[in-house]
Amino acid sequence: MPLIHLLSACDQRCVFCSYPAETVGTERAGLAAWAAALKEPGLVQVSGGEPLLADREELLKFLLYCAGRRRRVEVQTNGVPLARLPEAYFSRLVRAVKLSGGYFNVNFPSGTAAGDLKITRTRGAFAARVRGVRRLIKAGAAVRLTHVVSSLNYRRLPSFVEFAAAELKGVSWIQFSFIKAYGRSGSGLYVPRYAAVSPYLVKALGLCRERGLACETDHIPPCFLGEFALSSVDAKKLSSKERGPQLAEKAYVAACRGCRMKKICPGPRKDYIKVHKTL
Numbered sequence: 001m002p003l004i005h006l007l008s009a010c011d012q013r014c015v016f017c018s019y020p021a022e023t024v025g026t027e028r029a030g031l032a033a034w035a036a037a038l039k040e041p042g043l044v045q046v047s048g049g050e051p052l053l054a055d056r057e058e059l060l061k062f063l064l065y066c067a068g069r070r071r072r073v074e075v076q077t078n079g080v081p082l083a084r085l086p087e088a089y090f091s092r093l094v095r096a097v098k099l100s101g102g103y104f105n106v107n108f109p110s111g112t113a114a115g116d117l118k119i120t121r122t123r124g125a126f127a128a129r130v131r132g133v134r135r136l137i138k139a140g141a142a143v144r145l146t147h148v149v150s151s152l153n154y155r156r157l158p159s160f161v162e163f164a165a166a167e168l169k170g171v172s173w174i175q176f177s178f179i180k181a182y183g184r185s186g187s188g189l190y191v192p193r194y195a196a197v198s199p200y201l202v203k204a205l206g207l208c209r210e211r212g213l214a215c216e217t218d219h220i221p222p223c224f225l226g227e228f229a230l231s232s233v234d235a236k237k238l239s240s241k242e243r244g245p246q247l248a249e250k251a252y253v254a255a256c257r258g259c260r261m262k263k264i265c266p267g268p269r270k271d272y273i274k275v276h277k278t279l
């Protein structure tokens, strides 16, 4: 599936950002290059930096171009610019994404302003993000929350679910995505052990079930997911024989020998093993 980085600029400084550039840039390939990326089949992931900082009319044209070619779009955003967009443009943006059959994927790393500040290092971002997501829900857009799990927030996974269920009613689903040890978090400083995260994550997944919130997990092996092993994105992909570049980022390790879940698991991420040495 095409992953298109519209620009490298972003209005946040998330500690887990896997996009390689720490400094913001202004390079932008433009509509023709974005359209050329559609040669690759599958969901069109529109990303950045922060894609909603791109030229507004060009972004809209591209989304409509995708919709016109029956290509489903995922707009990956930190949600902050959504709170500030003028109403007329906001409506056109939501309509274009809906036309494609797609959704907004909002990076939502914490259920509290203090936790958010620690992770995004951006004052005022939490309140703006909440407003942005509520605005999307009110406009009838499909919204996925991506909660990147790091050493800074894993103990609060259950309370994040309570927050989302109470304050962001109407989100379509939550993805709990384990932090990658590359890009800005390449040192591994914020990469917790799977085993430490597991009890909190399993509890959070159970709460999602109780609250009727759809959810999935990514980049954490099913052997750490208890009864929720099949919530893993890889499990779904491998079960449906879908192969993707993400499989190359993972490999079996000694502890995987004889594991009965190999059919639904490509092993832990290689960057995780580089940080922690063992599963």
Ligand code: SF4
Binding pocket: 221, 222, 223, 224, 252, 253, 255, 256, 257, 259, 260, 261, 262, 265, 266, 267, 268, 279
């Ligand atoms: S293959 Fe390895 S990482 Fe995957 S579930 Fe089995 S033991 Fe865990």
